[in-house]
Amino acid sequence: MSGHVPAPDGGAPGSGTPGGGTPGGGAPGGGRRRWVTWLVVAVLVLGPATYFVISAVQSRESGRDKQQAAAATGMTTGWPTKLQRRIYEVPLPAGSTGAAFLETNSWETSSLYVRFTTGPGGLDSFLGRIGTSRSSLRPGAGAVDPGQRRTAGWSLEDTPGVYGTEVEQEGDRPDHDVVVDLRNERRPTVYVVSTVDM
Structure with a gap:
């Protein structure tokens, strides 16, 4: 026995990750792709939400203007x-x-x-x-x-x-x-x- 311990799953000694991949288990550049994906999801979710918020505010202001106009009757x-x-x-x-x-x-x-x-x-x-x-x-x-x-x-x-x-x-x-x-x-x-x- 020479005392050599083989790397798990056939990885090279000292690689630190199975199969020689990058930290996190993904291929090189995977972290960047995940960041872009989350950014796209955020835009898709927040875009319509922002629109509905703006529409609600405008609708409320319009209703308030109409109420003020109605209240302005009389001399x-x-x-x-x-x-x-x-x-x-x-x-x-x-x-x-x-x-x-x-x-x-x-x-x-x-x-x-x-x-x-x-x-x-x-x-x-x-x-x-x-x-x-x-x-x-x-x-x-x-x-x-x-x-x-x-x-x-x-x-x-x-x-x-x-x-x-x-x-x-x-x-x-x-x-x-x-x-x-x-x-x-x-x-x-x-x-x-x-x-x-x-």
Whole structure:
């Protein structure tokens, strides 16, 4: 007996692995292939998962926007912003009281609904600045149609002392539908819907 101990499974002495393979029992480069495989699996699994997460967030935000839009019905007390007044060309006279407004938007049009109370001079100034005058006022509240009244929550009726007019402008300037309640001539109340085509 020479004392030589053969390597298990016929491997060379000192190889450290059966059959002379690399550590881990695989062929050379096997570790890299496993890493690439796991990377592909991760992409295939996480890709759709990421898509569903993004879709869920967008859906939630869309629902929240719709809820906010639904909650925005009704008039807001106070004056519209300067930017709104400039875009919609609604020049509220100085000293106006009881002002309230509502802005609505769609794919085709945007409208600003405004109600305010002013004096005789303020009424003349307002009408003049939107391109009309008292002489254009006609009896009745028909200038603001029933759909617009429902949107703003205005209870306008064809009663004596209520007049209206429509001001149409060329190009991209807004059109104005105006109703004036002159039952109190010293403090007339104005209802105006200014609409811009998108």
